[in-house]
Amino acid sequence: MADVVVEQGRLVRSTRPRKAAGLRNVLGRKSTVALFLTLPLILLIALLVLYPAFYSLYLATLNKAMTKFVGLGNFTFLFKRETFWMVVKQSCIFAITAVVFKALIGFIVAHFVHNIPGKKQRKWRGMLLVPWVIPPAMSTLAWLWLFDPSYSAFNYTLSFFGVGPIPWLGDTFWARFSVILVNVWYGAPFFLIMYLAALKSVPDQLYEAAAIDGANWWQKMWYVTLPMMRNIIAITTLFSLIVTFANFDIVRILTSGGPLDRTQLFATWAFQVGIQSSDIPLGACVSLFMVPILAVAAVFILRDVNKRGNEA
Amino acid sequence: MADVSLRKVIKRYDDVEAVRGIDLDIADHEFIVLVGPSGCGKSTTLRMIAGLEDISDGDITIGGDVVNDVPPKDRDIAMVFQNYALYPHMTVAENMSFGLRLKHYPKAEIKARVTEAARLLDITDLIDRKPKQLSGGQRQRVAMGRAIVRNPKVFLFDEPLSNLDAKLRVQMRIEIKKVHQKVRTTTVYVTHDQVEAMTLADRVVVMNKGRIEQIGTPNELYHKPATRFVAGFIGSPAMNFIPCRLEDAGGTLQIRLTDRIAFALPPARAARYNGLPRTDRLLLGIRPEHLTEAHAHLGPGVETFDTVLDVTEPMGMETLVYFGLEDTPVCGRVDPNAGARDGAPMRLAMDLNNMHLLNEETGVVL
Numbered sequence: 001m002a003d004v005v006v007e008q009g010r011l012v013r014s015t016r017p018r019k020a021a022g023l024r025n026v027l028g029r030k031s032t033v034a035l036f037l038t039l040p041l042i043l044l045i046a047l048l049v050l051y052p053a054f055y056s057l058y059l060a061t062l063n064k065a066m067t068k069f070v071g072l073g074n075f076t077f078l079f080k081r082e083t084f085w086m087v088v089k090q091s092c093i094f095a096i097t098a099v100v101f102k103a104l105i106g107f108i109v110a111h112f113v114h115n116i117p118g119k120k121q122r123k124w125r126g127m128l129l130v131p132w133v134i135p136p137a138m139s140t141l142a143w144l145w146l147f148d149p150s151y152s153a154f155n156y157t158l159s160f161f162g163v164g165p166i167p168w169l170g171d172t173f174w175a176r177f178s179v180i181l182v183n184v185w186y187g188a189p190f191f192l193i194m195y196l197a198a199l200k201s202v203p204d205q206l207y208e209a210a211a212i213d214g215a216n217w218w219q220k221m222w223y224v225t226l227p228m229m230r231n232i233i234a235i236t237t238l239f240s241l242i243v244t245f246a247n248f249d250i251v252r253i254l255t256s257g258g259p260l261d262r263t264q265l266f267a268t269w270a271f272q273v274g275i276q277s278s279d280i281p282l283g284a285c286v287s288l289f290m291v292p293i294l295a296v297a298a299v300f301i302l303r304d305v306n307k308r309g310n311e312a
Numbered sequence: 313m314a315d316v317s318l319r320k321v322i323k324r325y326d327d328v329e330a331v332r333g334i335d336l337d338i339a340d341h342e343f344i345v346l347v348g349p350s351g352c353g354k355s356t357t358l359r360m361i362a363g364l365e366d367i368s369d370g371d372i373t374i375g376g377d378v379v380n381d382v383p384p385k386d387r388d389i390a391m392v393f394q395n396y397a398l399y400p401h402m403t404v405a406e407n408m409s410f411g412l413r414l415k416h417y418p419k420a421e422i423k424a425r426v427t428e429a430a431r432l433l434d435i436t437d438l439i440d441r442k443p444k445q446l447s448g449g450q451r452q453r454v455a456m457g458r459a460i461v462r463n464p465k466v467f468l469f470d471e472p473l474s475n476l477d478a479k480l481r482v483q484m485r486i487e488i489k490k491v492h493q494k495v496r497t498t499t500v501y502v503t504h505d506q507v508e509a510m511t512l513a514d515r516v517v518v519m520n521k522g523r524i525e526q527i528g529t530p531n532e533l534y535h536k537p538a539t540r541f542v543a544g545f546i547g548s549p550a551m552n553f554i555p556c557r558l559e560d561a562g563g564t565l566q567i568r569l570t571d572r573i574a575f576a577l578p579p580a581r582a583a584r585y586n587g588l589p590r591t592d593r594l595l596l597g598i599r600p601e602h603l604t605e606a607h608a609h610l611g612p613g614v615e616t617f618d619t620v621l622d623v624t625e626p627m628g629m630e631t632l633v634y635f636g637l638e639d640t641p642v643c644g645r646v647d648p649n650a651g652a653r654d655g656a657p658m659r660l661a662m663d664l665n666n667m668h669l670l671n672e673e674t675g676v677v678l
Contacts, residue, residue, distance in 0.1 A: 205397035208364050213411035213458075214385040223410070227401040 059284040074285040095245040098183040106191020132189035140253040172262040198232035238301040314375030314465040321370035332522040343499045347509035348519035390459035391468040396451045398443040405439045408457045429460040469501040540675035556596040578613035597668035603644030606659040613665040
């Protein structure tokens with residue numbers, strides 16, 4: 001009898017701690033802790049990114065009244081519309097031109113700022129970042145006034161030189177020029193700050209070694225600066241390309257896509273088709289076209305970032 | 313290949329003079345080492361020879377031509393940097409050939425020169441690797457290779473071994489010496505390590521506070537230092553400096569170290585120091601190897617004294633002993649079998665034939 005009691009007691013005692021220890025082990029595992037710590041972000045992304053993404057995929061397969069499944073019908077309809085191909089062309093022209101100019105201006109200004117000594121550099125850096133930190137919806141309104149054909153500062157100034165008045169937002173060429181200009185003005189500081197950081201990370205001794213090896217200014221730029229900045233240039237360009245391609249606010253405020261849809265981008269056209277013209281499935285379909293185009297760009301640009309990762 | 317000379321070269325940064333008027337003549341094929349503590353101006357001097365720093369005053373000539381305003385690329389020099397400064401995106405071969413490619417050398421000649429330099433430095437197998445795939449020692453060889461392929465007038469080395477571990481440093485030191493024996497290019501080498509300076513140099517330039525303290529062969533600096541700074545800087549462990557004064561005792565000249573320790577000077581030394589005022593505050597400079605265990609038979613000029621050791625450091629081939637003479641810490645070198653122990657009394661011998669006498673105020677060796 002006494003043996004049984006002891007046996008039972010030992011059994012009971014040995015089972016409970018094992019269970020508790022098992023749970024504690026699972027909770028104590030690094031991967032479990034990591035999962036719990038990242039869970040809020042994962043849920044947030046699922047809620048705000050994955051759900052809308054899949055929902056828009058679903059929407060794109062419905063008819064205009066959203067009552068019937070039409071499969072790829074919306075897509076085939078889009079392919080037949082001239083405006084769609086114009087939007088594709090315009091989005092590409094807008095994104096590529098704006099990113100090229102943002103990158104060029106950012107690169108050149110970063111070099112100037114890099115060569116400003118000490119405290120002055122901080123002031124210039126701060127001032128040059130201003131366009132990027134003002135909400136674009138607000139700053140674009142100021143640009144809208146500047147572009148006004150009849151009483152704007154631009155046309156007034158140009159009138160002294162006998163030029164103009166220029167229909168900044170009324171003519172296809174000038175409207176495209178204007179939206180790109182404002183986008184470059186807004187986005188160049190981002191390139192500036194990224195390139196400045198990259199420039200600062202190039203060791204001075206590489207330039208000294210190149211100087212002794214006989215390199216002139218251009219050769220130092222070509223053989224030292226650019227290769228050392230390559231990864232940053234690639235990542236910044238890709239990031240900016242995505243953001244610029246999906247731009248909405250600047251075009252919406254300046255031209256609303258006009259004149260005659262000649263400044264329409266994917267995002268603004270999707271808004272017009274989907275929300276303003278109440279064809280949500282077609283709007284979803286338009287916006288989905290950005291995915292494959294940007295994916296191709298990402299693959300091309302990031303192709304050898306991993307390969308060249310830790311070269312330095 | 314060329315000679316290099318510096319005439320009253322000065323470097324000022326705002327109000328601070330980093331280099332205060334240097335005169336130096338470096339002969340063709342010579343291996344010169346600039347040595348000194350950090351902040352003494354040795355690297356600045358090297359960078360002025362390279363053209364990476366402007367000179368504030370004076371003249372620098374390479375091969376007889378004044379190069380004060382000549383940019384680095386036109387000085388026909390090659391430099392090896394402390395952290396190698398290899399281009400991370402180029403292979404070893406591309407790094408080595410970069411200078412030649414910029415000067416549009418024929419491809420065949422570039423290849424021949426790179427192959428030859430790689431063979432000389434034993435890096436032939438590494439030629440297609442990127443710098444990140446190399447160890448510190450290999451990177452240093454590539455940096456030297458980059459200098460060698462250019463076949464410049466002058467090699468400049470800026471503390472090239474500082475980033476290597478102790479064993480590799482010794483190995484690379486020998487490599488550098490071998491390379492110089494083969495290519496015989498005029499070399500200016502900067503280091504803060506006096507062992508490197510002593511082992512590599514034809515002549516050593518000891519610098520301190522922007523000035524040259526002494527120029528001489530390693531042996532001259534070791535045995536005939538001109539100042540307290542040089543005497544203390546060259547040699548490891550450093551020379552001991554013991555406050556002392558000269559006394560006349562019964563027709564002989566003696567130095568008194570403490571109340572109970574005074575030694576008669578050997579005749580040669582006595583004759584040399586006899587004219588000095590007896591009131592001067594002096595320092596006896598004696599290297600640790602001239603403070604050894606006392607033997608039964610002492611040579612002329614070797615005097616003994618008793619002391620109690622504070623600390624002993626067995627080094628294997630010798631034992632370093634530390635003791636105090638009044639308030640002055642002193643280091644000696646004794647045979648490992650001489651029975652030196654921490655806290656034990658010991659009879660030591662001082663070889664006054666190798667002593668130095670210094671003026672305490674001016675630091676000049678008398």
